[in-house]
Amino acid sequence: MKAIIHIGLKPGVLDPQGRTIARSLAHMGFEGVTKARQGKTIELDLSSDNAETAKLEVEKMCKQLLANTVIEDYQIEIVE
Amino acid sequence: MQSAVIVFPASNCDRDAATALEKVTGRKPLMVWHEETTLPKVDFVVIPGGFSYGDYLRSGAIAARSPIVRDIVKKAGDGLPVAGFCNGFQILTEAGLLPGALMRNKGLRFVCRPQKLQIVNGDTMFTKAYKGITEVTYPIAHFDGNYYADNDTLRELRKSGRIVFKYIDNPNGSLNDIAGICNEAGNVLGMMPHPERAVDPLICDSGRGGTDGIALFKSVLEAVR
Numbered sequence: 001m002k003a004i005i006h007i008g009l010k011p012g013v014l015d016p017q018g019r020t021i022a023r024s025l026a027h028m029g030f031e032g033v034t035k036a037r038q039g040k041t042i043e044l045d046l047s048s049d050n051a052e053t054a055k056l057e058v059e060k061m062c063k064q065l066l067a068n069t070v071i072e073d074y075q076i077e078i079v080e
Numbered sequence: 081m082q083s084a085v086i087v088f089p090a091s092n093c094d095r096d097a098a099t100a101l102e103k104v105t106g107r108k109p110l111m112v113w114h115e116e117t118t119l120p121k122v123d124f125v126v127i128p129g130g131f132s133y134g135d136y137l138r139s140g141a142i143a144a145r146s147p148i149v150r151d152i153v154k155k156a157g158d159g160l161p162v163a164g165f166c167n168g169f170q171i172l173t174e175a176g177l178l179p180g181a182l183m184r185n186k187g188l189r190f191v192c193r194p195q196k197l198q199i200v201n202g203d204t205m206f207t208k209a210y211k212g213i214t215e216v217t218y219p220i221a222h223f224d225g226n227y228y229a230d231n232d233t234l235r236e237l238r239k240s241g242r243i244v245f246k247y248i249d250n251p252n253g254s255l256n257d258i259a260g261i262c263n264e265a266g267n268v269l270g271m272m273p274h275p276e277r278a279v280d281p282l283i284c285d286s287g288r289g290g291t292d293g294i295a296l297f298k299s300v301l302e303a304v305r
Contacts, residue, residue, distance in 0.1 A: 016188050068138055070181040
């Protein structure tokens with residue numbers, strides 16, 4: 001199975017890259033964008049066949065390395 | 081005083097740090113590769129600037145999980161003096177030895193220039209030898225130097241005198257103009273500017289800080305004697 005982890009800056013943490021993306025979209029004529037936040041996605045291939053324990057394990061990975069919880073939030077998606 | 085400089089893949093200020101340490105202490109520092117699991121017996125450790133592991137994932141994130149940093153965290157807890165400059169500061173926050181995080185510069189530009197700083201706390205083991213001097217200039221050269229911490233942490237840093245250096249004319253958006261902080265016990269310093277690049281008038285002329293960095297290393301030397 002796979003774990004797909006979405007990591008983004010916490011609400012309230014300034015994201016100058018996201019702001020620049022929103023501004024650039026506006027310059028290009030996309031008027032409907034009121035805000036952009038930039039994050040990253042990490043995909044892990046897992047040998048486990050138990051989605052529940054896999055998620056707990058990935059949770060640990062997020063806390064210990066993949067995300068910096070001072071500034072970032074993360075969401076874990078387990079897919080077969 | 082015997083010092084050590086930690087070397088990671090893509091450290092690029094390790095030799096600047098070694099030159100500064102040798103100049104001030106009279107002894108060559110030990111250069112310690114990041115895969116070592118145990119620090120040799122030393123009185124002071126410098127984590128140098130650079131782009132360890134290509135800044136992959138987050139600046140300093142991978143280096144902070146290397147074997148040698150585990151031992152540094154342990155020994156810093158026992159009082160070993162440790163200083164991290166630039167990427168070294170990022171590594172120290174990622175390793176949890178210092179609070180907060182260093183984010184992308186607010187202006188989204190790499191900044192590289194001489195930077196005026198205020199010494200906010202001249203009574204630390206890293207700043208005592210400045211003897212009341214409150215303004216210095218060190219070079220800065222970074223993309224991710226924008227210091228962030230939550231409000232409680234910022235208040236605590238302020239209250240306990242742990243903000244050691246502040247920018248005069250903030251170059252990167254750091255909260256409270258923070259350029260350098262120390263831990264609660266006062267033996268771990270992290271800062272984005274480069275004192276190790278301001279120890280030789282040939283490299284850094286007087287208008288650009290000259291030898292303003294020397295007193296930082298002298299402070300440590302005097303403290304561990």
